[in-house]
Amino acid sequence: MLELENITVRVEERIVLENISFRIRRGEVLALFGPNGSGKSSLIKALMGISGYILEKGRAYVENELINNLKIEERAQRGLGIMFQHPASIPEVKLQQLAERLNSSASEIKKGIERLNLGYLKERSLNVDFSGGEMKRAELFQLLMQKPKVLLLDEPASGVDIENIALMSKVLAGFIEKQRPATLIITHTGYILNYIKAQRACVMLGGRICCFDRPEKILSDITKYGYEKCKDCRCRVSTLSTRQVDKKGGVE
Numbered sequence: 001m002l003e004l005e006n007i008t009v010r011v012e013e014r015i016v017l018e019n020i021s022f023r024i025r026r027g028e029v030l031a032l033f034g035p036n037g038s039g040k041s042s043l044i045k046a047l048m049g050i051s052g053y054i055l056e057k058g059r060a061y062v063e064n065e066l067i068n069n070l071k072i073e074e075r076a077q078r079g080l081g082i083m084f085q086h087p088a089s090i091p092e093v094k095l096q097q098l099a100e101r102l103n104s105s106a107s108e109i110k111k112g113i114e115r116l117n118l119g120y121l122k123e124r125s126l127n128v129d130f131s132g133g134e135m136k137r138a139e140l141f142q143l144l145m146q147k148p149k150v151l152l153l154d155e156p157a158s159g160v161d162i163e164n165i166a167l168m169s170k171v172l173a174g175f176i177e178k179q180r181p182a183t184l185i186i187t188h189t190g191y192i193l194n195y196i197k198a199q200r201a202c203v204m205l206g207g208r209i210c211c212f213d214r215p216e217k218i219l220s221d222i223t224k225y226g227y228e229k230c231k232d233c234r235c236r237v238s239t240l241s242t243r244q245v246d247k248k249g250g251v252e
């Protein structure tokens with residue numbers, strides 16, 4: 001569903017990501033770990049086509065279609081959807097107005113608003129003075145109502161309290177089970193993986209992916225050793241082609 005081949009991303013004059021390769025199939029969840037500034041957000045912004053994040057080299061495919069040269073709205077039409085780590089505030093737009101323009105029926109929108117407990121926020125300006133949890137619930141609502149085929153989730157649980165994480169995770173897990181998108185979930189702490197089952201995980205360090213493994217293994221290693229141990233990792237999978245990565249078992 002989502003396939004990346006040796007992606008390099010430039011921001012202004014700087015290369016922030018190099019040789020990123022992986023594949024996420026339909027219904028599969030890949031967790032992406034990495035310290036601050038390693039390039040996680042830049043990767044999904046570049047995939048979505050956010051301005052300033054240039055796909056300098058490599059190829060990105062959604063359902064076997066090359067998306068490198070598509071505009072942001074064309075990528076959204078092909079099924080790419082993003083949940084931002086820091087969603088923008090838009091004083092001129094109310095959540096209700098936005099909801100009416102999403103790719104869902106009135107009854108689906110009503111249900112989504114109820115499930116994510118957004119009813120009392122409908123007439124407020126989008127994200128203006130929303131709490132952390134309110135902002136992320138509104139962001140998740142907008143994303144899921146677009147019915148994306150590829151979910152790019154940038155730290156969906158950061159700044160959110162435990163009850164809201166449980167609520168959002170339940171809605172997200174329901175969507176993944178029913179719609180079976182390819183899901184990339186960026187997580188700093190791994191906490192959300194208690195709720196959302198990821199089949200595989202990888203670690204990004206300094207703009208490169210340094211290993212693929214089971215989420216439980218990576219989580220226990222980084223909890224024990226921080227990202228220090230990852231620096232010694234010899235996997236080097238990101239420099240191989242997707243086919244070679246397959247052989248190594250990093251990408252099925």
Ligand SMILES: Nc1ncnc2c1ncn2[C@@H]1O[C@H](COP(=O)(O)OP(=O)(O)O)[C@@H](O)[C@H]1O
Nearest residue numbers: 011016034035036037038039040041042043052
């Ligand atoms: N718009 C931008 N302008 C300049 N540098 C940027 C921009 N966005 C990201 N970067 C830089 O790219 C690197 C990776 O950032 P980011 O992708 O946000 O990391 P992460 O999400 O892993 O914390 C950082 O050094 C960051 O400062």
Ligand SMILES: [Mg+2]
Nearest residue numbers: 040041042085
């Ligand atoms: Mg980030």
